Amino acid sequence: MVYSLDDLPTGAKLAVIGNPVAHSLSPEMHNPALKAAGIDTEYIRVLIENGEVKTALTRFRDAGFIGINCTVPHKFDALESVDHLDPQAKRLGAVNTVVFAKDGTASGFNTDGPGFARAITESFGRKLSDLRVLILGAGGGAGRAVAVQCATEGVPHLTLANRTTAKAETVASEISSYYPSDQIEITPLDHLDLAEIDLVINATSSGMKPEDAPIIPPSAFTSHHLVYDMIYAPSETKLLADASAAGASTANGLSMLIHQGAIAFEHWFPGCSDPTSAMRQGITSALSAS
Numbered sequence: 251m252v253y254s255l256d257d258l259p260t261g262a263k264l265a266v267i268g269n270p271v272a273h274s275l276s277p278e279m280h281n282p283a284l285k286a287a288g289i290d291t292e293y294i295r296v297l298i299e300n301g302e303v304k305t306a307l308t309r310f311r312d313a314g315f316i317g318i319n320c321t322v323p324h325k326f327d328a329l330e331s332v333d334h335l336d337p338q339a340k341r342l343g344a345v346n347t348v349v350f351a352k353d354g355t356a357s358g359f360n361t362d363g364p365g366f367a368r369a370i371t372e373s374f375g376r377k378l379s380d381l382r383v384l385i386l387g388a389g390g391g392a393g394r395a396v397a398v399q400c401a402t403e404g405v406p407h408l409t410l411a412n413r414t415t416a417k418a419e420t421v422a423s424e425i426s427s428y429y430p431s432d433q434i435e436i437t438p439l440d441h442l443d444l445a446e447i448d449l450v451i452n453a454t455s456s457g458m459k460p461e462d463a464p465i466i467p468p469s470a471f472t473s474h475h476l477v478y479d480m481i482y483a484p485s486e487t488k489l490l491a492d493a494s495a496a497g498a499s500t501a502n503g504l505s506m507l508i509h510q511g512a513i514a515f516e517h518w519f520p521g522c523s524d525p526t527s528a529m530r531q532g533i534t535s536a537l538s539a540s
């Protein structure tokens with residue numbers, strides 16, 4: 251079910267906004283977490299037209315909403331529309347979580363990067379800050395968020411690869427204001443060398459379809475590598491299957507989806523008990539039903 255600003259149900263005080271928004275699985279994560287925490291409200295999908303984000307925030311605030319998540323294409327307009335901006339959201343140039351305070355102000359956060367860092371620790375038992383990282387698709391929205399997080403955490407070396415190299419160069423230039431330039435490398439996708447890499451991240455959308463050719467040849471992986479594919483449907487891409495066959499440790503993007511949601515939940519309900527288990531159950535059954 252998708253709502254509009256004119257038909258917000260009174261029992262809902264949380265929402266994801268997007269255009270389109272029907273595909274968003276956020277309600278399937280947040281509603282089980284709300285139920286598990288005994289919080290009596292509903293999380294809904296609301297379609298917001300492009301250019302209407304600022305108006306929408308005022309309407310949500312006036313309706314007593316606790317907060318919202320923003321998905322494509324509203325993450326950039328949300329950044330311009332909030333009263334207070336978290337420094338990490340500013341670095342990322344995008345807001346995916348808004349919290350409405352009792353005084354009526356709206357604060358903007360981005361939980362994608364921190365959610366990714368938690369996912370790496372959960373998946374591999376390693377801290378992101380200890381790993382030499384290669385990001386495939388560093389110029390896309392997800393890859394950029396991961397690059398900013400890696401730079402913020404001070405990874406020892408960061409290699410950026412993107413089909414359109416100019417986009418990786420833009421990201422490198424942006425992060426070089428707070429991350430040493432001599433620790434950044436830009437590599438074409440067809441000249442990848444994994445010898446000095448610990449963690450490989452696929453942040454491209456390649457791998458979602460069975461016919462997609464893997465971006466890295468299977469022979470490049472060894473048992474040293476940790477390989478994280480941000481794709482979670484299918485649960486094992488060809489890239490992950492190849493890496494796993496070579497003895498690498500692998501994980502898909504489900505953990506990042508859950509942790510970025512959990513961090514948003516923590517912003518809305520500070521001190522709440524860990525929502526990840528309820529979120530995991532909810533999203534897993536939604537994915538298996540789809």
Ligand SMILES: NC(=O)c1ccc[n+]([C@@H]2O[C@H](COP(=O)([O-])OP(=O)(O)OC[C@H]3O[C@@H](n4cnc5c(N)ncnc54)[C@H](OP(=O)(O)O)[C@@H]3O)[C@@H](O)[C@H]2O)c1
Nearest residue numbers: 387389390391392393413414453454455456480503506507
């Ligand atoms: N797990 C999570 O929580 C999570 C969160 C966000 C996104 N994701 C996933 O991350 C992926 C990227 O999402 P996004 O929002 O960043 O999309 P996006 O902004 O559209 O970026 C897509 C990226 O994929 C690259 N790409 C697409 N097809 C390619 C191909 N055939 N070969 C090489 N590179 C290719 C693009 O390169 P160009 O720049 O050259 O076009 C770009 O870097 C999607 O699979 C999405 O589902 C997961």
